[in-house]
Amino acid sequence: MARLHIVIPALVHAFIKSKTEYPGAMVLGWLSQFAAYGSMYTTISLILARFGTLGGWVWPEIALLLSFHLLAYSLGASLSFVQFREMEEKVRMGTMDAILVKPISPWTYIVFSGLNIGYAGHIILAIGLMVWALSQVEVTWTIQSALMFLCYLVSAAMIVAAIMTMIGATALVWVKSNHLFSIFFGFWELARYPLNIFPLPLQILMLTFAPLAFMAYVPVAATLGKPVPLLGDWAGLASLLAGPLAVLLGTLHWRHCIRNYQGAGG
């Protein structure tokens, strides 16, 4: 049976080697992502410079929110987005069948045979912005609070990977599921801003069925000691639990869909 500590590096190695067959496209992808996010953040900073605060958050706090959002997304999506966006095609073309006849968990194979190094541009930008923002905000750091911050980040990345997995898994049963990514990215856009600027129904939605408030706003607000609607003092604990809970639900959904996989015919 496959030994994962050997198979996972071998899959990642094969994927990176296949990407480096087209080095120009890879570097261009990094640059374009860096430029796209860089210009968007510049726009937000200019708007904030004009109006001062957004929902009671000043620019360095918003910068921390944006960088946390991008870093959590990049970490989660590098394990999942491209891999599960291609799930429709895997089902339609029958390549999912070929994955299911390998003696390895299909999730492990799909995730690590497509581990996306294209997020390097996102990660560099997010870390740079985060380092600057952390130097500007007023937080009293202790070992415990620093560890909590890292755990929030891991939990947020788990939410992203779990939701992407669930969307991709849906294609195993419905054959088509990419429209769900459009819904995801709709809430993902909203998750860049303080939750309290949105109406109450949307706040409830983003803390429950579309839990992307836990991807950045809730953990960052908990770190900064800002009030969090509906959760109050539970914001920190909820941020820690949201990721593992999403992974549990994602695992159950994935298993259900694998068991009910029908293929696309033929």
Next chain:
Amino acid sequence: MAIISASSVEKVFRQPKRQAGFGGAIRSLFSREFTEIRAVDGISFAIEPGEAVGYLGPNGAGKSTMIKMMTGILVPSSGTVEVLGREPHSHRITNAAEIGVVFGQRSQLWWDLPVRDSFELNRHIYDIPAPRFADNLARLTAMLDMAFYIDRPVRQLSLGQRMRAEIAMALLHDPKILFLDEPTIGLDVVAKDTVRKFLAEVNRERGTTIILTTHDLVDIEEICPRLIMVDDGKLLFDGELKHLRTALGSRRRLKLEFGTDPGPITLKTAALVTDEGAAKHFLLESEQTSILDVLTELGSGHDLKDVKLEEPDIEEVIRTFYRNKAQTGAAP
């Protein structure tokens, strides 16, 4: 003991009913109706270790669905499938380690990497010990003549070269059973011949059990002594290829050539189908009828010059069977 057994296996797919026109498409958004497609309908068989079995049928007969159930990809709707003593779907990973699967229409090789890299990756996935991997790689490379392209990216290979690499990859871990779904589809005559000879040798020399689905009867004639034939999800025939003709009720053809036209001839043992005057074509009424029976009934009062008995080739037998079925709506 059977290495594969299927007992009353059914696979039912539920598909939404498509309504005609734009209005129908809008209506179906609000009231979805479903039809059940019975892709596999009560099929039972048992396959012994070392057998080579061809699984034959027209498009939509349920061949690929059955392969997918045996390889653990799909779960049967009812009945049981056992492969190497296990239920393939609930023991998918253990089952996958002991079988090899080749899909004729979907590649398992990495498109942008040299063939060797895909083989190396499989070595890790199947946890093949290095010396066994090296031996198998050398043997398969020689047998399938892959040495000159094993270090080339897959995207640069011809279909025939790619299929040889796919088959080699499926055998690197010494599987007990090799499943092949349409392995010769799209290949040219030479490539088909290479693949067929290789598979027959693997079955004969290494005792690997082979199950292959195909449209091409030559695949079956050259690789598989046993044939399982399906249609509309149902088992039509399971046995040796040579017995298929009888099972499908196909009759032998007899040609009698006379020095001069003897006029109309009516026989109990053979039915006249074409009368060309001095040459007459008959269909023998039963498998037991011999030429001697026909000649005895014909008697000696004719100027008989030549007698020719023709066995219908297997492709014709099956073609006739499906044509009759399409015309009458039932098997002959």
